[in-house]
Amino acid sequence: MIGFFFVFTACLLWALDTLIRYPLVQGQISAVSIVFIEHLLLTIIFSVVFARSVKRLVYIKKKDLISFVIVGGIGSALATVAFTKAFSYLNPSLVILLQKFQPVVAIVLARLVLRERVQLPFAFWAMVCLFGALLIGYEDMIVVSNAENLNDLVYRNAGIGYALVAFSVLGWGAATVFGKRLLEQGYKHEQVLAGRFFTGLIFLTPFMLTEQSILNYSIEIFGKISLMVFVSGLLAMYLYYNGLKKMSARACSLTELFFPFFAVIVNWIYLDATLSVYQIAGGLILILGSVVIQMKRL
Numbered sequence: 112m113i114g115f116f117f118v119f120t121a122c123l124l125w126a127l128d129t130l131i132r133y134p135l136v137q138g139q140i141s142a143v144s145i146v147f148i149e150h151l152l153l154t155i156i157f158s159v160v161f162a163r164s165v166k167r168l169v170y171i172k173k174k175d176l177i178s179f180v181i182v183g184g185i186g187s188a189l190a191t192v193a194f195t196k197a198f199s200y201l202n203p204s205l206v207i208l209l210q211k212f213q214p215v216v217a218i219v220l221a222r223l224v225l226r227e228r229v230q231l232p233f234a235f236w237a238m239v240c241l242f243g244a245l246l247i248g249y250e251d252m253i254v255v256s257n258a259e260n261l262n263d264l265v266y267r268n269a270g271i272g273y274a275l276v277a278f279s280v281l282g283w284g285a286a287t288v289f290g291k292r293l294l295e296q297g298y299k300h301e302q303v304l305a306g307r308f309f310t311g312l313i314f315l316t317p318f319m320l321t322e323q324s325i326l327n328y329s330i331e332i333f334g335k336i337s338l339m340v341f342v343s344g345l346l347a348m349y350l351y352y353n354g355l356k357k358m359s360a361r362a363c364s365l366t367e368l369f370f371p372f373f374a375v376i377v378n379w380i381y382l383d384a385t386l387s388v389y390q391i392a393g394g395l396i397l398i399l400g401s402v403v404i405q406m407k408r409l
Contacts, residue, residue, distance in 0.1 A: 113354075113357055114353075114354040114355070114356070114357030114358035114362075114363075115354070115358060115362070115366055116354070117350040117351065117353050117354030117357070118350070118351055118354035118355070118358070118363055118366040118367065118369075119354075119366055119369055120347075120350050121347040121348070121350040121351040121354065122366070122367060122369040122370035122373055123369070123373050124342055124343045124346060124347035124350070125343055125347050125370050125373075125374070126370055126373035126374040126376075126377050127342070127343055127377065128339055128343035129198075129203045129207065129374060129377065129378055129382070130377060130381055130382070131335050131336075131338060131339050131343075132145070132195060132198065132339060133198050133203045133378075133382055135332070135335060135336070136195060136196070136198045136199055137198075137199070140328070140332060141322055141323070142192045142193075142195035142196040142198075142199075143192055143315060143318045143319065143322055144319070144322050144323065144325060144328070145195055145336060146188065146191045146192045146195060146311075146315060147312070147315045147316075147318075147319055147322075147325065148325055148333070148336045149191070149336060149339065149340055149344070150187070150188065150308050150311045150312040150315060151312060152336070152337060152340045153308040153340060153344070153345075154305070154308045154309050154312050156340075156345070157301065157304060157305040157308060158305065158309075161301040161302075161305060164299055164301050164302055164305075165301070165302060165305045167302065168302055168305065168306055168309075171306070172296075175293060175296060175298075178289040178290075178292050178293050178296075179293070179306045179307070179310050180310060181285050181286065181289045182285075182286045182289050182290050182293065182303065182306070182307045182310070183306060183307040183308065183309065183310025183311040183313075183314065184310050184311060184313070184314035185282050185285060185286070185314075186282045186283055186285055186286020186287075186289075186290075186307070187286060187307045187308060187310070187311035188310075188311035188312075188314040188315050189278070189282060189314065190278065190279040190280075190281075190282025190283050190286070191279070191311075192315075192318075193275040193276070193278040193279040193282065194206065194210075194275070194276070194279035196275050197272045197275040197276050197279065199272070200269050200271050200272025200275065201269050201272035201273070201276070202378075202384045202385075202386065202390075203374075203378050203382060203384050204374060204375045204378045204379070204384050204386055204390075204394075205247060205248075205276075205386070205390060206272070206276055207370075207371055207374045207375075207378075208247060208371055208375070208390075208393075208394040208397060208398070209244060209247060209273075209276045209280065209397070210276075210279070210280060210283075211240070211371060211394075211397045211398050211401040212240055212241075212244050212280050212397060212401070213280050213283050213284050213287075213401075214284075214401050214404050214405050215237045215240050215241075215284075215400075215401070215404065216280055216281055216283075216284030216285075217284040217287040217288055218233060218237075218404065219237075219284075220284055220285055220287075220288040221288050221291070224288050224289070224292065225288060225291065225292060233404065236400045236403050236404050237400070237404070239396060239399065239400035239403075240396075240397050240400035240401055240404070242393075242396060243393045243394065243395070243396030243397030243398075243399070243400060244393065244397055245393070246389055246390075246392055246393030246396060247389070247390050247393035247394060247397065248269075248273055248393075249389050249393070250387060250389055250390070286307070290303055290307070293306075354366075367402075368398060368402060371394065371398060375394070
């Protein structure tokens with residue numbers, strides 16, 4: 112029961128992240144700046160708390176550099192920027208619901224990269240997930256089909272938003288697979304995470320040259336981003352992994368359903384981010400397919 116409580120609480124904390132991230136993006140704080148500050152804080156925290164373990168990363172093998180680049184540079188940095196930026200174009204609840212497509216991407220990449228076996232039923236449930244995702248974007252696709260020119264396509268619909276979500280899903284799926292590869296190579300969890308955040312910080316630094324200096328941001332903005340890092344980031348992950356130790360992976364997959372459920376409710380109440388019948392139905396189908404894939408480990 113304690114394991115369920117830990118994962119349940121983690122899902123609630125993840126859902127609350129949008130209440131901070133969405134207003135920050137709408138308040139003209141760039142997605143790059145938000146994610147850069149997150150990585151800066153996380154790099155400092157891991158360097159201090161796990162100093163002895165992290166120091167060993169200086170002896171990283173050259174063949175593992177590519178994995179760290181994919182995990183940190185693409186998965187942690189660019190994918191998170193895309194995820195955050197998508198809030199500028201889409202209903203935040205849609206952005207979160209579409210992330211449930213990530214297990215499909217991770218399993219496909221695991222087959223290609225790690226040579227893990229994929230059972231035949233996976234194809235069916237992957238198509239179920241795809242159908243759910245298409246149903247979520249059905250109304251926006253109608254708008255796209257009626258667009259008369261490129262300007263309509265870019266400015267009058269959420270095409271860019273869906274492209275950003277797709278990139279974030281691919282990026283996080285790749286990070287999962289290559290993160291597992293690093294663990295199989297003998298790296299500890301804290302080393303992979305520290306390398307992930309540090310590599311992400313390096314990737315984001317050039318982008319910051321064209322952004323407003325973070326020193327110009329108010330203490331309030333730093334406080335909100337710090338709150339995301341500690342509450343929906345570190346605390347939520349701590350609870351999640353401790354809960355995972357005390358329950359089966361299948362039970363954990365079911366409990367994770369509370370995350371999109373909480374997120375939709377929180378966004379609907381506090382951000383007025385309502386969903387249509389098509390979007391709700393698509394979200395439920397996508398979640399169903401995702402959970403079956405994770406529970407059966409197809």
